[in-house]
Amino acid sequence: MSVKIKSPDEKTALPADTDSSLTDPVFAMVGNPNCGKSTIFNTLTGLKQKVANYPGVTVEKREGTCLSQHGKRLRLLDLPGAYSLNARSPDEAVVRDVLLGRRTDTPKPDLVIFVADASNLERNLYLATQVFELGIPSLLVLNMMDVAEDKQLRIDQEELSRRLGIPVILMQATSGKGMLELKSALSRKPAAAPRREPPLPAPVAAALEKTRAELTAAGVLDEQASLLEPLYLVSDHDPAHYGIEEFHLGRIAACRALLEKNHPAWENHLAAARYADIEKLLSGVLRRPARDESTLTDKLDSIFLHPVWGGACMAMIMLLLFYMIFSVAEGPMEWIDGAMASAGNWIGSQMGPGDLRDLVVSGIIPGVSGIAKFLPQILILFFFIGMMEDTGYMARVAFIMDKFMGRVGLNGRSFVPFFSSYACAVPGIMATRTIASPKDRLITILITPLASCSARLPVYLLMIAAMFPAGKVPSLQKALIMLGMYALGTGGAFAFAWLFNRSMAKEKSSLMVLEMPSYKRPALRHVAHYMLERAKIFLVRAGTVILGLSILLWAAQTYPKPSTPEPENPAAKAAYNTEHLANSMAGRAGHWIEPLIKPLGFDWKIGIGLISSFTAREVFVSTMSIIYAVESKGDENLEPLTKQIADDKWPDGRPIFTPLVCISLMVFYVFAMQCLSTVAVVKRETNGWKWPLFQIAYMTGTAYLASLAVYQIGSLLGF
Amino acid sequence: MAPTTFLSDLSVGMSGVIADLPPDSDAHTRLRELGFVPGTPVRLVRRAPMGDPIEVAVRGSRLAMRKGEAGKIKLVPG
Numbered sequence: 028m029s030v031k032i033k034s035p036d037e038k039t040a041l042p043a044d045t046d047s048s049l050t051d052p053v054f055a056m057v058g059n060p061n062c063g064k065s066t067i068f069n070t071l072t073g074l075k076q077k078v079a080n081y082p083g084v085t086v087e088k089r090e091g092t093c094l095s096q097h098g099k100r101l102r103l104l105d106l107p108g109a110y111s112l113n114a115r116s117p118d119e120a121v122v123r124d125v126l127l128g129r130r131t132d133t134p135k136p137d138l139v140i141f142v143a144d145a146s147n148l149e150r151n152l153y154l155a156t157q158v159f160e161l162g163i164p165s166l167l168v169l170n171m172m173d174v175a176e177d178k179q180l181r182i183d184q185e186e187l188s189r190r191l192g193i194p195v196i197l198m199q200a201t202s203g204k205g206m207l208e209l210k211s212a213l214s215r216k217p218a219a220a221p222r223r224e225p226p227l228p229a230p231v232a233a234a235l236e237k238t239r240a241e242l243t244a245a246g247v248l249d250e251q252a253s254l255l256e257p258l259y260l261v262s263d264h265d266p267a268h269y270g271i272e273e274f275h276l277g278r279i280a281a282c283r284a285l286l287e288k289n290h291p292a293w294e295n296h297l298a299a300a301r302y303a304d305i306e307k308l309l310s311g312v313l314r315r316p317a318r319d320e321s322t323l324t325d326k327l328d329s330i331f332l333h334p335v336w337g338g339a340c341m342a343m344i345m346l347l348l349f350y351m352i353f354s355v356a357e358g359p360m361e362w363i364d365g366a367m368a369s370a371g372n373w374i375g376s377q378m379g380p381g382d383l384r385d386l387v388v389s390g391i392i393p394g395v396s397g398i399a400k401f402l403p404q405i406l407i408l409f410f411f412i413g414m415m416e417d418t419g420y421m422a423r424v425a426f427i428m429d430k431f432m433g434r435v436g437l438n439g440r441s442f443v444p445f446f447s448s449y450a451c452a453v454p455g456i457m458a459t460r461t462i463a464s465p466k467d468r469l470i471t472i473l474i475t476p477l478a479s480c481s482a483r484l485p486v487y488l489l490m491i492a493a494m495f496p497a498g499k500v501p502s503l504q505k506a507l508i509m510l511g512m513y514a515l516g517t518g519g520a521f522a523f524a525w526l527f528n529r530s531m532a533k534e535k536s537s538l539m540v541l542e543m544p545s546y547k548r549p550a551l552r553h554v555a556h557y558m559l560e561r562a563k564i565f566l567v568r569a570g571t572v573i574l575g576l577s578i579l580l581w582a583a584q585t586y587p588k589p590s591t592p593e594p595e596n597p598a599a600k601a602a603y604n605t606e607h608l609a610n611s612m613a614g615r616a617g618h619w620i621e622p623l624i625k626p627l628g629f630d631w632k633i634g635i636g637l638i639s640s641f642t643a644r645e646v647f648v649s650t651m652s653i654i655y656a657v658e659s660k661g662d663e664n665l666e667p668l669t670k671q672i673a674d675d676k677w678p679d680g681r682p683i684f685t686p687l688v689c690i691s692l693m694v695f696y697v698f699a700m701q702c703l704s705t706v707a708v709v710k711r712e713t714n715g716w717k718w719p720l721f722q723i724a725y726m727t728g729t730a731y732l733a734s735l736a737v738y739q740i741g742s743l744l745g746f
Numbered sequence: 747m748a749p750t751t752f753l754s755d756l757s758v759g760m761s762g763v764i765a766d767l768p769p770d771s772d773a774h775t776r777l778r779e780l781g782f783v784p785g786t787p788v789r790l791v792r793r794a795p796m797g798d799p800i801e802v803a804v805r806g807s808r809l810a811m812r813k814g815e816a817g818k819i820k821l822v823p824g
Contacts, residue, residue, distance in 0.1 A: 538773035
């Protein structure tokens with residue numbers, strides 16, 4: 028699949044009339060993942076930044092502005108982390124295309140701020156030298172000097188600057204050391220571009236000349252393209268070939284095949300030649316201790332990656348994370364609920380009765396409340412993820428869990444997003460941004476809602492209570508049924524991961540390399556920034572979709588309205604509400620789907636519950652309360668509702684909620700995609716409706732078949 | 747000729763020098779770009795608690811990779 032990038036994009040293009048922003052110089056920050064680039068970007072731009080997706084791909088575009096020391100406005104672009112301009116992922120393709128000036132939505136930068144991890148200089152210079160050869164004015168920031176000192180590395184800053192021909196700035200971004208030097212360097216007129224020749228052997232260069240001529244003739248390149256542009260186009264290893272137009276792919280592949288034939292393994296020779304150059308560049312500049320000293324990181328890893336203690340530490344941290352999202356978030360979620368309810372009451376009392384008041388009080392306010400309720404969980408999860416990423420612990424979790432996740436074709440990075448989805452899939456899916464491989468990220472997004480989240484609990488509890496109408500539910504049975512539901516969801520998630528991995532594995536084998544960064548003290552400001560940024564993205568991008576869809580569902584449950592006014596008497600009012608819901612569009616839909624769900628053991632009333640709870644699973648309980656005309660008192664007191672449910676009968680006198688139907692319904696909720704918010708977040712994270720619709724189809728299809736199997740086989744066996 | 751082993755066979759804490767990588771593997775091209783080029787000393791730092799992946803020290807950095815890929819990287823004693 029390939030996406031055209033030459034299409035203009037209205038969202039990312041800045042309007043021409045705002046403070047001549049188009050003429051402001053554009054500075055791009057480039058570097059490896061884990062080099063601390065984003066911390067520097069956040070410090071420079073503060074809150075003056077915006078995050079969007081590059082058009083057509085789920086790569087985040089982070090852009091901000093800052094003022095030079097002379098008060099001049101600078102546009103700052105934080106490009107995604109990359110290891111090489113031979114792109115292997117859409118992230119790296121974006122870096123390549125921006126630096127080559129091949130994107131219409133992003134200007135070619137006027138200056139590159141290359142951020143390198145000083146404790147890891149050789150590897151970081153691989154991308155750095157590739158970038159410096161492009162002929163864009165550049166400066167080099169050596170970040171994480173504290174870690175380099177801990178490793179007893181000595182770097183001759185002046186000599187490195189002289190050899191590269193560009194300014195070199197020492198930095199410790201977490202404490203702000205070096206930030207002043209960087210700001211003053213950004214305020215000066217950029218020095219001339221570094222003069223570095225790429226290590227291209229003459230025959231390869233000659234072959235690339237031919238390639239360039241051919242690609243120029245085919246319209247892939249323009250006249251002034253340097254030799255490096257064809258080089259990085261033919262060395263594109265991204266399975267999605269992002270950033271290359273589809274009708275150019277064949278031409279590029281042909282050029283690549285010719286190069287391979289005449290110069291076998293030329294890419295391997297280039298990598299070796301570049302490292303030879305880097306060794307020369309660093310000889311006398313970088314001094315290492317005579318032997319590897321045991322660093323703080325080694326000492327910590329001997330605990331955190333210990334065969335026994337490592338697993339125990341991780342289990343404790345994960346339990347704490349789970350406890351925080353599951354229980355601690357509950358308090359703030361109730362406050363939000365309460366505050367929104369009183370706001371609704373107040374607004375309701377200020378407005379005259381009518382459709383508009385109903386829309387505000389029963390449609391919009393519950394919708395907004397439903398969105399805001401996710402914030403505590405999102406903030407808590409991203410606090411943990413931010414801390415784990417910033418300290419370097421996240422890579423250790425991935426290292427420990429990789430083998431386990433690898434069994435179903437995923438990698439260790441998928442563990443934390445999946446695990447946190449047992450509390451709630453919404454933050455879990457947002458956390459899949461930390462998975463580098465696009466395929467693994469997509470599969471994780473697809474299976475994550477199968478983890479039994481907390482919204483399923485009220486449904487499970489109601490059904491378990493209905494199974495034992497005589498009195499108190501025996502706790503052993505209750506625990507076993509719950510355990511069974513969790514196991515079913517988990518098993519389903521892994522089975523589908525395996526299946527999706529097999530059906531998408533036609534691409535070349537993906538490589539799992541995991542950088543194990545040195546541990547460092549977390550920068551709390553950076554973590555706080557990250558939490559707020561994620562919360563804002565959720566509110567703006569997903570919140571609007573959730574609100575729109577929940578108003579639609581509210582309308583389906585409200586219209587058409589009964590012609591008689593609502594009675595005052597509470598008993599009559601409950602009956603009136605039941606009647607109203609049964610006659611609404613959602614109620615009628617419940618009747619329509621009855622033939623479809625009867626084989627699962629469900630009647631039309633359950634049908635209404637299924638339709639209404641597409642907003643969120645727990646809505647099933649409140650819908651049932653309305654249908655059975657029980658005054659709902661929240662999820663805690665299920666007794667009156669349970670009694671009504673247990674007494675309900677089919678027209679022929681058989682009870683509806685037999686234990687088998689209760690199990691069938693629980694199984695349905697294990698698999699079905701009954702959550703608007705998840706749909707909205709998946710849409711945002713996959714950049715379109717294709718995958719959320721696929722997800723609804725496969726999950727709800729599985730739910731239907733599984734329930735059908737449970738009910739039919741159970742009935743045959745005489746339950 | 748020095749005896750050749752593979753990166754995945756090193757015992758924890760032992761080192762070797764890279765002799766060769768598969769020439770036509772896409773994954774190994776990226777590993778070369780990350781510093782695994784012939785002539786480079788490498789050390790096996792540890793194995794994950796479940797035995798796979800392994801953590802390798804190369805050019806002052808630490809990278810984890812699966813035994814599948816490491817098993818194709820030929821070493822000579824360093």
